[in-house]
Amino acid sequence: MSAKKRVPVIEGLFDIETGQLQGTRCADCKTVYFPREETLCRNPRCASTKLEATSLSTRGRVWSYTNSCYAPPAPYVPTTDPFEPITIAAVELEDEKMVVMGQVEGASIEDLEAGTEMEITTAVLNEDDENQYIVWKWRKAS
């Protein structure tokens, strides 16, 4: 039996092994974009088209959080039947101060509060006969 191939749900958004988010940074004004901006800097005070690949912070703090008590639409694939609530957090990245949403692994809303330190990880969203489809998730920082 061969191991299934690990495939990102969307190519180019994150490192499939670590979950580290992959964005771009303006070479002139240093504005960071996630998802990646490839064409031109959107800072109204900057006319640069020099955008460089950058890896974003792997840690941050909870800015807001909630749970979803009904299954989100596709591409989300429910893993339990009946659906069990999932936890979702908006996390402010340590260096960039951008807020990035993600599902939370291993914690419910009772375990979180604004300011809880989080770190990024990966998880299997779903799988078929050949592939495991990988997403990034947030978990409480160790």
Ligand SMILES: [Zn+2]
């Ligand atoms: Zn710029």
